[in-house]
Amino acid sequence: MNSKRWIALIVAVVLLVFSLGFRMATSVVTADFEEMFNFQQDNKFQESVIEEGNGNNQIAVLNLEGVIQDTASNSVLDSGGYNHQRFLEMLEEAGQDRTVNGIILRVNTPGGGVVESAEIHDKIVEIHEEYEKPVYISMGNTAASGGYYVAAPAEKIVAHEATLTGSIGVIMESFNFAEFADEHGIDFNTIKSGEYKDIMSASREMTDEERDILQSMIDDMYGDFVQVIVDGRDMPEEEVRELSDGRVYTGSQAQENGLVDDLGTMDDTIAMMKEDYDLGNARVIEYQQGFEVNQWLGGAVQNLFGSESDVTGIKDLLRESNAPRAMYLYTK
Incomplete structure (x- = not known):
């Protein structure tokens, strides 16, 4: 060594x-x-005050930033980023807190995992039904695919006119090195228990039967996505399917198509909620994940040994990309 x-x-x-x-x-x-x-402690999370007001009559702002994936590390050397379980806990906390009378999600994400997006969506529906609190969406630069999936059940969706949203659909991708391996004399040895165990393998071409299997999965998930919009936006299924061809829309286009209610900023969204629910004297707070010593240590290690950490990250990306993982994700 x-x-x-x-x-x-x-x-x-x-x-x-x-x-x-x-x-x-x-x-x-x-x-x-x-x-x-x-x-x-009355609250699990740190709070910062955005607007002063009555502390017993609050609007809570939660930030949904980054790719929606449950990949937060539990290790000591956690470098931070989107933490899925933490975000779900923040939603639950805002729902349970009797001093919070309204919730605004600031969504800035290209989407992410199918399951993770569905979990956030279901939590928003639960807050509506169990706690009877309004949830508004304020879209940032991007609120596409899974970002729109989680927004669909909200009582009001507000986007900036230049927001990129939509990208309604499901995608599944993997690498295939079969031709490259053949040209360079690289052999792959695969031992499997069933015909489809290595479906989407990087070492060979996909068969028609495998493609049909995966397409049927994607079609089912796409149908779920469409239904979420039908239910959340109260739109006819035929109209939703016409809009759901995977393209992105600007905020202005999304409003014209009925995917967004209003155009405006985060401040505008706060003002709308205050007016709609007579919350003019409400204090506006923002939930923050707070300082995590693991994140600080993880960042320190990455600064010291950045190159090796980058290589490890690339290896993980390649390994995950080769798995048949369906995503509500806007890819460029």
Whole structure:
């Protein structure tokens, strides 16, 4: 092992020990203070005040940023990013909080996983039905595919005129190196238990039967997407299918097509909710995930050993891309 790797190993161990010690100390201190003062947090998340007002009459803003995928690391060296489970918890917290009378999601995402998008969608529906709270959507630069899927059940969707939205549909992709491997004398050895176990394999061409199997899956998921819009936007299925050919729309075009209710900014969306629900004196708060020591440590390690981290990330991307994973995702 060369000196560079020894140094990397020592730094990683030191960071690991620091993280574990920090967590233990935090747990002890928190436990002691709760026991001594019988103190309990009313909210799991840090809050910042966007607009002052009545603290018992609040509008909560949640930010949905990045690709919607449940890939948040539970390791000590977590570099941060979109955390799916954390976001679902934030939605649940906003729904349960009796001081929150309205929720605005700031959506800026090209979409993501089918399951993850459906989980957010279902949570929004649950908030409507169980807590009877309005959920508005404020679209950022991009709110496409899965980003529109999660927006569909909201009571009001507001986009900027230049927002890219739509991209309604499902996509499944993989790499295929069969021709390249054949030209360079590369052999693949595959041992499988069933005919379709290596479907979408990178080492051979896809068969017509395999393509039909995957297409039927995509068609089912596409049908679910269409139904979500039919239910959420109260639009005829035929009209939704005409709009759902995978293309993206600007915010202005989406409004003309009935996919968006109004055009405006985040501030406009807040003003609309206040007017629609007589919340003129409401305090507007923003949920924040807060400081995570794991994210700080992960970022530090990436700064120290960025090249090796990049290679690992590329390997993971190639491995995941080769799997038959359906996505509500806008790809350029």
